[in-house]
Amino acid sequence: MGRAPVPERGLTRHEAAARLASVGHNELPGTARRTILRTVAGVAREPMFVMLAAAGTLYLVLGDLGEALLLLAFIGIVMGITVVQERKTERVLDALRDLSSPRAKVTRDGEPQVIAGRDVVPGDIMLLDEGDRVAADAVMLAAHDLSVDESLLTGESVPVGKRGAGTDLPGAAALAAMRPGGDGLPVVYAGSMIVRGGGTARVTATGLQTEMGRIGRALAAVEEPESPLRNQTRHLVRVFTIVAVITSITASVLYWVTRGDPLGAVLAGLALAMSMLPEEFPVIFTVFMAAGAWRLSRRHVLTRRMTVIETLGSATVLCVDKTGTLTQNRMTVHTLVTEGARRCDGDGAPGGREFTTAEHALLEAAVLASEIRPFDPMENALHRLAAKAFPASPADGREFVHEYPLAPDLLAMTHVWSSAAGGPPLAAAKGAPEAIALLCRSDTSRPASIAADAEELAARGMRVLGVARAECPGPPWPVDPRELRFVWLGLVAFADPLRANVPHAIEQCRGAGIRVVMITGDYPSTARAIAAEAGIPADVALTGLEVASVDGAALRIRVRDVCVFARISPEQKLRIVDALKQNGEVVAMTGDGVNDAPALKASHIGIAMGGRGTDVAREAASLVLLDDDFVSIVAAVRLGRRIYANLRKAMSYVLAVHVPIAGMALLPLLFGWPLMFSPAHIVFLELVINPVCSIVFEAERSEDDAMRRPPRRTDERLFSGAMIASCLLQGLAVLAVVGGLYAWWQHDGVGETEARAMAFATLVAGNLALIVANRASRVAATTTLFAKNVPLFWVGLGALAALAATIYWPTLARLFGFVALTPSAVAFCLAAGAGSVFAFEAVKSATRRSAADS
DSSP states (O other), rough: OOOOHHHHHHHHOHHHHHHHHOOOSOOOOOOOOOHHHHHHHHHHHHHHHHHHHHHHHHHHHTTTTHHHHHHHHHHHHHHHHHHHHHHHHHHHHHHHHHHHSSSSEEEEEEEEEEGGGGGGTTTOOEEEETTOOOOOOOEEEEEEEEEEEHHHHOOOOEEEEEOHHHHTOOHHHHHHHTTTTTTTTTTEOTEEEEEEEEEEEEEEOOOGSHHHHHOOOOOOOOOOOOOHHHHHHHHHHHHHHHHHHHHHHHHHHHHHHOOOOOHHHHHHHHHHHHHHHHHHHHHHHHHHHHHHHHHHHHHHEEESTTTTHHHHOHHHHHHEOOOTTTTTOOOEEEEEETTTTEEEETSOOOGGOOOHHHHHHHHHHHHHHHHHOOOOOHHHHHHHHHHHSSEEEEEEOOOOOEEEOOOOTEHHHHEEEOTTTSSEEEEEEEOOOHHHHHHTTTHHHHHHHHHHHHHHHHHHTEEEEEEEEEEOOOOOOSSOOOOSSOEEEEEEEEEEBOOTTTTHHHHHHHHHHHHEEOOOSSHHHHHHHHHHHHHHHHOOOEEEHHHHHHHHHHHHHHHHTEEESOOHHHHEEEEEHHHHHTTTTTTTEESSSSGHHHHHSSSSSEEEEETOOOHHHHHHSSSEEOOOOOHHHHHHHHHHHHHHHHHHHHHHHHHHHHHHHHHHHHHHHHOOOOOOOOHHHHHHHHHHHHHHIITTTTTOOOOOTTTGGGOOOOOOOSSSSSHHHHHHHHHHHHHHOOOOOOHHHTTTTHHHHHHHHHHHHHHHHHHHHHHHHHHHHHHHHGGGSSOOOOHHHHHHHHHHHHHHHHHHSSSHHHHTTEEEEEOHHHHHHHHHHHHHHHHHHHHHHHHHHHHOOO
């Protein structure tokens, strides 16, 4: 199929902007975004809000206007905090959606550029390449060996061929009569996928005017599997809710029977239920996942599926490509090897020496065997060098007429071009040296010589390609390029330096119990040289031929120890990933091509290359590496561990802090003391707990040994028995001090308002101490006292200021049932509350030391 030059420069920037304003964005109606009103309505359905509203209503019925207004004010504050948090989360998710939206390559102002798919307008000239998702309906101006998967529109999985219309563009009526699924049509449709070849196309319809829009079929996002952590959280919330309802009803009945006050019984029951409900858990999970995705994006890692954040901390194997991930992806042609001669000078001619005839022939064939619009860094390097060697492009005056793509049994690609001088078509091939030698049907001595040259260059860390050419009869074209009589032209060796920070990053992985495995299509010697330089064990390299020659059981044994896989085809990546998974590994894998998609999807953590990756790879992956840098993967793993650790800290804190709150709501009912809590007191405590669990702990930095621990087990439960026991003991320590002091003050004849104020101050101090205690899960609480956490400083300062206001501001003190305390009483309460936690932590530290010494 021919490919004509693009007949126009595309739209100008101003024309595109005017059309965008006229026809709107190229998108279909999606799910409605959460507006402020929807957020408010969601909060109004929360159990805590319902109980607050019920309590406020009861106070109005009782005629206590001040208490009712206080509760209403708290309702407004809680609503405001929730709305702000949700809107912040929505903005983060919107930004992530914009980053992950499909891209489109278009020509504007005569220059190719990549834009968001939603910004494509009718009249745009799209540049389509293998692996792209088509952004809009368009008529093909030119196509070369173009096949498109239109199964999204037709349900048929077999790709269909497309042709270029050239200057004979179909009219509107002819376009309307063409339907998706037809083979050989000059049109492509939005949502379809380029599976082979490429071309240029003019956009005819966008948005609702596309075929997809007209038949009402939007490209739905892949449904995420239910998160294990979310399931665990929901289960715990259900358990606590049931216990809270049963306990509060029982306590209300007890209060009514013993004190004869039905309205007071209802208020006491509401306060107890509010104190026991861990309604923060869903908020924690939502905020942590959204904030985690945002933090990953700041490290050049785009999260496409939120559940992968949970898996990052469990990764045991990182399977990575060499080029562009471990290396700088700045390929240069370092060496040309022709018959009996070698040129080692990078991209130029040293000392003014001109390129020889043999070098010209080698470069010409290498460029003709490359893509017209090169995407691969090696092909870009060939084009750069050819620009120095030739006055005009080798493709000038020729027409691309046929292609033999890379195949698993022949690692070479061949392009057929019409002759510039009117002779027979020219076939140019480049690929693995052994594959090109096979095409040339060389004599028995040449393959050995070629292999020796290639091995020597590869051992120095270079990537080596063989190049050949042949005269091609036809059309019709031979079915297999091996039917042609190729002539060997030489070798091209490319240098791509290792990224400077890769060895340190791999050392971090090793310390974290993560094995780094290189899977590359390069020559084994090249792969081993780069692996050794990076710090990856490279004593043994398993080749694609060896992978193909063993069965699944044998491959599972081989992949346990091998860290370098060379000459691997994309299809073999899937076998390697499956073998690792069957060995119990949690696999993260990088990929960029169309054929990498199955392996990316099969791995636990699929990581697509954002810079050089295809849309197919990005859609199959869980993460997209925006800078294609291995160090970003390691940073993502570290951040994943941090997110999970901080999530557990927040959950532990919430579980611990609800013990003394619920206890002090229940104990006065059981022992006949004056009630310590009204709903207003519970809401005050919630105003501290909410920002702490969702902001303070989320901002907590990684612990120093985060990358010196083994990966987390995949079956590890968020709420283990040991964790729950520790939280309960922390909370009971605070409850013992607050409850004991409250009982003592009752026995000592301290007034009800003074006892309540002192007990509440003690509880607030204990609350703040629990924050400090849960900031570090593996070290003593005292080590975190001065560790930097800006949100904690402001939350703690705000909590103490609010406590002071409730005690010393007469209006608030009256509403809370407090009396002004002396400075010494306040100091005693704060010390007692903090001491309750730190005394428990001291016992725990001593126990840890004793166990370590024994």
